[in-house]
Amino acid sequence: MTQPHPQPNPQHHDTQWPRWEVFKQDAPGRPHQAVGTVHAGDPQHALLTARNVFVRRPAAVSLWAVREDDLLTATPEELTLNPAVLNTPGEGGTYHVGVKRTNKRSMTFVDLSGTVQATSPGDALRQAQVMHPDVLAWMVFPESAVIRTDDDPGTVDSWFAPAKDKTYKQQSSYGVIGRHVGELKRSGLMPRQVNEEPHVGDHKVYDHPHDTGKVKP
Amino acid sequence: MTATTTTLTPTQTQTLLLKLTVLADDEIILAHRGGEWTGHAPILEEDIALANIAQDELGHAGLYLTLAQSLGGSDPDRVAFWRGPDDYLNARLVELPKGDWALTMLRQFLYDTYEALWLEAATRSTYAPLAEVAAKAVREEKFHLQHTALWAERLALGTSESTRRIQTALDELWPYAAQLFQPIDGEAELTGVGILPDLSAVHARWHDLVTRHLHDKCGLILPANAEAGAGRDTHTEHLAPLLLEMQSVARDYPDAQDW
Numbered sequence: 001m002t003q004p005h006p007q008p009n010p011q012h013h014d015t016q017w018p019r020w021e022v023f024k025q026d027a028p029g030r031p032h033q034a035v036g037t038v039h040a041g042d043p044q045h046a047l048l049t050a051r052n053v054f055v056r057r058p059a060a061v062s063l064w065a066v067r068e069d070d071l072l073t074a075t076p077e078e079l080t081l082n083p084a085v086l087n088t089p090g091e092g093g094t095y096h097v098g099v100k101r102t103n104k105r106s107m108t109f110v111d112l113s114g115t116v117q118a119t120s121p122g123d124a125l126r127q128a129q130v131m132h133p134d135v136l137a138w139m140v141f142p143e144s145a146v147i148r149t150d151d152d153p154g155t156v157d158s159w160f161a162p163a164k165d166k167t168y169k170q171q172s173s174y175g176v177i178g179r180h181v182g183e184l185k186r187s188g189l190m191p192r193q194v195n196e197e198p199h200v201g202d203h204k205v206y207d208h209p210h211d212t213g214k215v216k217p
Numbered sequence: 218m219t220a221t222t223t224t225l226t227p228t229q230t231q232t233l234l235l236k237l238t239v240l241a242d243d244e245i246i247l248a249h250r251g252g253e254w255t256g257h258a259p260i261l262e263e264d265i266a267l268a269n270i271a272q273d274e275l276g277h278a279g280l281y282l283t284l285a286q287s288l289g290g291s292d293p294d295r296v297a298f299w300r301g302p303d304d305y306l307n308a309r310l311v312e313l314p315k316g317d318w319a320l321t322m323l324r325q326f327l328y329d330t331y332e333a334l335w336l337e338a339a340t341r342s343t344y345a346p347l348a349e350v351a352a353k354a355v356r357e358e359k360f361h362l363q364h365t366a367l368w369a370e371r372l373a374l375g376t377s378e379s380t381r382r383i384q385t386a387l388d389e390l391w392p393y394a395a396q397l398f399q400p401i402d403g404e405a406e407l408t409g410v411g412i413l414p415d416l417s418a419v420h421a422r423w424h425d426l427v428t429r430h431l432h433d434k435c436g437l438i439l440p441a442n443a444e445a446g447a448g449r450d451t452h453t454e455h456l457a458p459l460l461l462e463m464q465s466v467a468r469d470y471p472d473a474q475d476w
Binding site for chain 2: 017
């Protein structure tokens with residue numbers, strides 16, 4: 001890098017494909033959870049890449065993708081600084097409401113908590129704020145923006161079932177060079193883990209389908 | 218499952234063992250070509266996706282070779298890493314260099330269609346262990362097929378450059394695909410007793426599906442049908458360097474116990 005602060009080029013167009021938020025459902029009856037994003041050229045492509053990126057290993061039964069432009073999110077601080085976000089215009093109809101309750105989590109960031117009838121994205125956000133006053137962030141998006149995997153047996157069988165048979169090595173089964181991180185923590189040389197919910201590695205315990213063990217990929 | 222375990226004659230066992238090796242070799246070599254994109258695919262998401270597909274194909278090879286081992290074959294790692302180009306029995310289609318993204322996706326599409334159809338037929342094998350392997354692998358193959366069919370369509374109907382690239386790839390790969398449907402010696406006997414799928418029936422279904430997708434839906438021009446050409450013991454100059462790289466770690470550390 002010869003230029004530490006390159007000037008924005010007005011001729012430059014973003015060549016990235018659109019970004020899609022991915023929501024994963026671990027088991028029937030559980031809420032869909034935001035797990036991250038993918039870039040993809042179109043809705044079907046978004047679902048296919050989401051399946052590869054987010055559900056090759058852990059168990060899942062359904063994926064949703066929502067284009068970034070269709071999401072409205074806010075933190076309490078953002079609402080204080082810019083209350084006008086509650087006036088964000090758009091289509092009326094059914095909106096999904098998601099909330100982020102904690103920073104002490106990896107892999108999943110926002111839980112969908114249900115739907116509301118709203119006159120606009122801003123109205124949906126206002127209702128989310130009333131229903132869930134004490135959270136770290138809200139997310140709303142219209143039902144009409146959701147792209148879903150099919151729930152027919154063929155899709156479940158080819159998209160989600162194979163992951164249940166897959167096994168992998170836990171981080172802990174690999175050797176380490178130098179001192180193990182656990183040793184550093186015990187001797188007070190490193191902060192304690194912030195992951196306080198039950199996890200094995202990066203996986204929440206309840207969705208972790210396999211026993212820890214020595215297995216080949 | 219309606220499949221029952223057929224008792225194999227010694228001749229049938231030898232033929233099946235060879236067929237399983239052929240199937241595994243196609244998967245191993247194609248998986249390596251797919252793996253060559255790791256860190257080099259057009260976007261991160263597709264990098265991960267192709268690595269997943271490659272790893273699945275390698276998993277299928279593991280299933281075939283484990284079954285072969287139960288029939289008297291060698292340890293799967295020995296088979297994969299200690300045979301040279303003269304002993305590999307993969308089709309020439311899968312050993313061609315990875316080319317551009319269009320060639321990679323189109324090859325994977327042609328292969329996935331074949332494999333999904335073959336496996337689907339193999340789930341009805343009268344030899345139960347093969348039917349079980351096929352039932353396991355076919356699920357992943359159907360997913361691969363959706364992914365690669367999507368790419369073939371997007372490239373064919375994309376820009377003039379993407380159309381040109383995928384048509385060029387089709388022109389290059391089409392003659393090689395015929396070899397996938399060439400039975401091995403003795404295969405007819407196993408097909409006759411329902412142990413192996415009928416390759417000519419798989420070929421007909423493959424031709425129909427591929428035509429409907431690439432020609433009818435994507436508007437590509439299918440080249441004239443080609444003969445399968447020389448047998449599976451004949452390779453292009455591309456296989457030897459591939460094996461040299463693929464087998465280098467195993468051969469440098471022959472005593473390694475754990476990976």
